[in-house]
Amino acid sequence: MAKTTLLLACPKCGSESPYDVWQSINASKEPHIRKVLLEGNINIFECPKCGTKSFIPTSLLYHDPDRQIIAQYYPPESLKEKNFFHQFDSEGRISLPLSKKQKENMPEYLNNIHITFSMQEFIFYIKFREALFFNKYQKN
Numbered sequence: 001m002a003k004t005t006l007l008l009a010c011p012k013c014g015s016e017s018p019y020d021v022w023q024s025i026n027a028s029k030e031p032h033i034r035k036v037l038l039e040g041n042i043n044i045f046e047c048p049k050c051g052t053k054s055f056i057p058t059s060l061l062y063h064d065p066d067r068q069i070i071a072q073y074y075p076p077e078s079l080k081e082k083n084f085f086h087q088f089d090s091e092g093r094i095s096l097p098l099s100k101k102q103k104e105n106m107p108e109y110l111n112n113i114h115i116t117f118s119m120q121e122f123i124f125y126i127k128f129r130e131a132l133f134f135n136k137y138q139k140n
C-alpha cells in the first residue's frame, strides 16, 4: 500500500477534502511520484477552497531498486513516541520483519536504509545518490 486517501480538514478554513497521502514510493513503479517528491511537493495538502498548503507529517519510505537507493523519512514528532524506537536495533538500523530465507535472498543494500527526520534532507539524499549513480555508471 503506497498511498492512502484521507479526508483532511484545512487548518485555515476547516473545509474537508480527500487527499492521497503517500507512505511509500517505489521509483521504478511510480516515476511520476518520484518527480513530485524531488520537487518538494509530496504530502503537501492544498485546500481546494482557500488554497492553503499544509505539509502532512507522515513517515515515507523511498525505494529505487534500479539505482539501489533506499531511504526512510520520519516526521520529527516520531521521536516523542515510545513505540517508535522498537523497530530499530541499537545502531539505528531498521529491523525488517523478515524470515531467515527472505533475509538470505535480500539484496545487501536493503540492510542500509538511510533514515532522516527532515524532508529536505530526504530529498537531498535521494538527489545525492542519484547523482552518484549517474556519475558511476552513465558517464562516457
Ligand SMILES: [Zn+2]
Pocket (backbone or CB within 6 Å): 010, 011, 012, 013, 014, 015, 047, 048, 049, 050, 051, 052
Ligand atoms: Zn481551506
